[in-house]
Amino acid sequence: MNDGAPNGADINRVILESSCDALGIAVLVCSRDDVILFASRTMLQYFPVPPEALMPGARLRDFLGAVYDTGVRPGTVPESSRRRTNREDWIAEHMALHWRERYESVERAGRTRWVSMRKRRLSSGMGILSISDVSDQKKRDEQLQTDLERVELTEEILDAQPNPICVKDRNLNYIAVNKAFCLIHDLPQDGILGRSAWDLVESDLAERFEQSDRMVLETGKPHSQAEHIVRADGSDLWVLTRKYRVGMPGRHFVVTCMNDVTDIAVWYQGSDGAPVEAGLQISDYSIFAAAQNFYDPFRALNVQQLVEAGSMIETLPARGLRVLLATDDRAMEERLVARLRGSGHDACAVRDADELGAFGLAIEQAGLKLDILLLDTAFPERQAITTAWRDCPVLAVSSGQDGAAVLAEVFRVCSERASMPSGQPQPEWSLSFEAEEIAAPPPASQVDVLVAEDNQINQFVFTQILEGLGVSHRIAANGREAVELWHELQPALVLMDVSMPVMNGFDATVAIRAAEKARGQKTPIVGVTAQALDIDLHQCKTSGMDDHIMKPVSPDMIEAVLRKYMPVKAIRTAG
Numbered sequence: 425m426n427d428g429a430p431n432g433a434d435i436n437r438v439i440l441e442s443s444c445d446a447l448g449i450a451v452l453v454c455s456r457d458d459v460i461l462f463a464s465r466t467m468l469q470y471f472p473v474p475p476e477a478l479m480p481g482a483r484l485r486d487f488l489g490a491v492y493d494t495g496v497r498p499g500t501v502p503e504s505s506r507r508r509t510n511r512e513d514w515i516a517e518h519m520a521l522h523w524r525e526r527y528e529s530v531e532r533a534g535r536t537r538w539v540s541m542r543k544r545r546l547s548s549g550m551g552i553l554s555i556s557d558v559s560d561q562k563k564r565d566e567q568l569q570t571d572l573e574r575v576e577l578t579e580e581i582l583d584a585q586p587n588p589i590c591v592k593d594r595n596l597n598y599i600a601v602n603k604a605f606c607l608i609h610d611l612p613q614d615g616i617l618g619r620s621a622w623d624l625v626e627s628d629l630a631e632r633f634e635q636s637d638r639m640v641l642e643t644g645k646p647h648s649q650a651e652h653i654v655r656a657d658g659s660d661l662w663v664l665t666r667k668y669r670v671g672m673p674g675r676h677f678v679v680t681c682m683n684d685v686t687d688i689a690v691w692y693q694g695s696d697g698a699p700v701e702a703g704l705q706i707s708d709y710s711i712f713a714a715a716q717n718f719y720d721p722f723r724a725l726n727v728q729q730l731v732e733a734g735s736m737i738e739t740l741p742a743r744g745l746r747v748l749l750a751t752d753d754r755a756m757e758e759r760l761v762a763r764l765r766g767s768g769h770d771a772c773a774v775r776d777a778d779e780l781g782a783f784g785l786a787i788e789q790a791g792l793k794l795d796i797l798l799l800d801t802a803f804p805e806r807q808a809i810t811t812a813w814r815d816c817p818v819l820a821v822s823s824g825q826d827g828a829a830v831l832a833e834v835f836r837v838c839s840e841r842a843s844m845p846s847g848q849p850q851p852e853w854s855l856s857f858e859a860e861e862i863a864a865p866p867p868a869s870q871v872d873v874l875v876a877e878d879n880q881i882n883q884f885v886f887t888q889i890l891e892g893l894g895v896s897h898r899i900a901a902n903g904r905e906a907v908e909l910w911h912e913l914q915p916a917l918v919l920m921d922v923s924m925p926v927m928n929g930f931d932a933t934v935a936i937r938a939a940e941k942a943r944g945q946k947t948p949i950v951g952v953t954a955q956a957l958d959i960d961l962h963q964c965k966t967s968g969m970d971d972h973i974m975k976p977v978s979p980d981m982i983e984a985v986l987r988k989y990m991p992v993k994a995i996r997t998a999g
Contacts, residue, residue: 437462440462440464441464441465444464444465444466445466447556448466448556448557449464449466449554449555449556450464450466450467450469450470450554450555450556451463451464451467451552451553451554451555452464452467452478452487452552452553452554452555453550453551453552453553454484454522454550454551454553455549455550455551456548456549456550456551458483458484458485458519458522458551459481459482459483459484460478460479460480460481460482460483460484460487461480461550462480463478463479463480467555470533470539470555470557471490471491471494472494473487473490473491473494474490477490484519484522484551485515485519488514488515488518488519489511489515492511492514492515521543522543522545522551522553523545523551524543524545525544525545526543526544526545527541527542527543528540528541528542528543529541530558530562536559537557537559538557538558538559538561538562539555539556539557539558540555540556540557540558541553541554541555542554542555579602582600582602583602583603583604585602585604586604586684587604587663587681587682587683587684588602588604588605588607588608588663588681588682588684589601589602589604589605589679589680589681589682590602590605590616590679590680591677591678591679591680592637592677592678592680593677594641594675594676594677595620596620596621596634596637596638596678597618597619597620598616598617598618598619598620599617599618599677600617601613601616601617604684605682607655607656608653608655608656608661609624609656610655610656610657611624611656620634621633621634622634636649636667637667637678637680640667640668640669640678641669641676641678644669646666646667646668646669647666647667648664648665648666648667649664649665650662650663650664650665651663651664651665651682653682660686661682661684661686662684662685662686663682663683663684663685663686664682664683664685665680665681665682665683666680666681666682666683667679667680667681668681745769745770745795745796745834745838746769746770746771746792746793746794746795746796747764747769747770747771747794747795747796747797747798747834748771748772748773748774748780748783748794748796748797748798749761749764749771749772749773749774749798749800749821750773750774750775750780750797750798750799750800750803750809751773751775751798751800751802751803751821752775752776752800752802752803753800753802753823755823756800756821756823757773757775759827760773760798760821760827760830761773763827763830763831764831764834769834776804777804777805777809780809784813793816794816795816795817795838796816796817796818796819796834796837796838797813797816797817797818797819798819798821798830798834799818799819799820799821800820800821800822800823801820801821801822802822802823806820817837817838819833819834819837870912870913870914870915871896871897871898871913871915871916872895872896872897872915872916872917872990873890873895873896873897873898873915873916873917873918873919873986873990874897874898874900874906874909874910874913874915874917874918874919875890875897875898875899875900875918875919876900876902876903876905876906876918876919876920876921876924876929876932877899877900877901877919877921877924877952878901878902878921878923878924878925879921882921882975882977883899883901885976885977886899886919886977886982887899889977889978889979889982890982892979893979893982893983893986895986895990898913898915901924902924902925902926902927903924903926903927903928903929903931903932904926904927904932905926906918906920906924906927906929906932907927907932907935907936907939910936910939910947911939914947915947916947916948916989916990917947917948917949917950917985917986917989917990918936918947918948918949918950919950919952919973919982919985920932920933920949920950920951920952920969921951921952922951922952922953922954922960922963922964923954929951929952929967930963930964930967931967933949933951933967933968933969934967934968936949936968937967937968948970948971948989948990949968949969949970950969950970950971950972950973950985950989951964951969951971951972951973952972952973952974952975952977953972953973953974953975954974954975960972970989971985971988971989973985
């Protein structure tokens with residue numbers, strides 16, 4: 425067989441062209457001397473080479489060189505086409521591939537195109553190259569792989585969650601569960617998937633579960649309920665179960681997430697063992713860090729309310745206040761009792777006069793004393809109750825009153841009561857001070873510098889710097905502690921971190937300035953900020969701070985502040 429295709433060659437070009445068009449492929453046939461015998465028209469769709477490079481009689485080497493020159497080569501994307509390999513090496517490499525008996529590959533040709541290349545070298549020496557576009561199949565494969573990776577990642581994330589999570593289909597059969605959910609039943613995932621609640625729990629519970637599931641499926645409204653679960657190993661699990669509807673219309677699913685609150689909740693029980701309140705109650709608010717507890721009662725207090733309360737923080741008792749709310753308004757009861765408990769006070773409520781009388785008798789027999797009675801303005805027999813509870817401060821509250829305002833009034837009334845001399849008759853609602861009353865002389869400072877800082881590393885830095893300067897100091901871990909130490913130690917200077925738990929530096933400064941009005945003194949307070957934002961600097965000024973410095977602090981920075989604000993004695997001590 426010679427290089428050219430003679431008139432009697434066993435290749436029918438018309439049939440080959442029609443076959444290539446019908447199959448959607450491109451075909452190249454070359455002789456054993458690597459001379460092109462046939463190239464379908466569709467080859468130009470894959471390789472934009474000059475037509476003469478594919479004419480019968482053209483050399484395979486010349487065709488490969490033309491492909492190289494276009495820059496659109498299999499395995500090369502347009503962005504990297506400028507990083508060309510050696511032309512002769514590339515041609516020699518692909519010539520060798522054409523002489524393999526069998527070679528197949530899927531390669532990228534361009535930005536979004538993938539081609540499948542099949543090369544065969546027959547025993548007669550004739551070579552055949554077929555090319556087909558597999559971009560759609562490649563995209564589907566990549567999408568499938570991405571979906572599989574996403575599913576695996578989602579399963580890993582769900583299994584890593586400490587909260588039990590399950591997903592049900594429209595028939596309320598389990599289609600996904602995480603490890604925490606399996607631990608409740610002590611069953612593997614295969615023992616739960618495809619089954620329903622009727623297969624796992626008692627019939628009355630299964631009916632209740634599916635009732636809420638169907639409500640969520642039909643309405644799309646989330647469902648939540650506090651539940652007590654006993655695990656398969658006999659241990660208790662206190663959860664807040666939430667159910668949501670996800671998916672598209674016609675393909676909805678129910679996702680159930682059980683938030684585990686076992687470590688922070690108890691079931692309050694009375695002396696007879698019966699629950700006093702139907703639900704979960706937080707037993708210890710101190711376990712919440714400021715960054716995790718989204719409710720901070722001191723941040724919620726209005727600054728003006730703190731100022732109007734005067735020096736209330738100075739006279740507040742160290743323990744939490746005992747507060748009783750008398751109201752038959754359930755909404756007010758839930759709102760105010762939760763607010764008072766969230767502020768660390770011992771609070772409860774009664775709903776009628778009989779309960780109030782029984783409560784008063786019980787605390788009297790127990791030898792306890794109530795700090796304040798909050799009396800709803802709509803409570804029946806309010807005047808008679810006020811008369812009967814004259815030994816306890818009575819504060820009127822209304823249903824529309826803000827919780828922060830009530831908390832501020834509680835502080836004010838209790839602080840005024842605590843500041844009264846013993847034996848002096850107590851007014852019913854408030855205590856006024858004469859403007860010309862002479863304030864007592866301020867006590868001498870017991871420490872040079874009070875540092876309010878919650879970060880342990882920064883506490884160590886302040887300690888090293890102040891000890892190196894020979895300045896006595898104390899560290900407060902939060903704003904509330906800083907206010908208490910200020911009252912106790914009367915420092916010559918306060919370095920106040922603006923961001924702290926329990927009470928931030930701005931509110932602590934407001935409390936100190938309010939207390940100073942009664943004492944007739946002013947302590948220099950320097951704010952310590954992590955960044956010089958305009959809002960921080962503005963808050964420093966409006967809260968009553970005298971100056972501010974930025975972290976990280978240095979010995980030179982602290983020494984400059986000491987020389988500016990400390991008395992002469994302290995400056996000499998500092999060297």
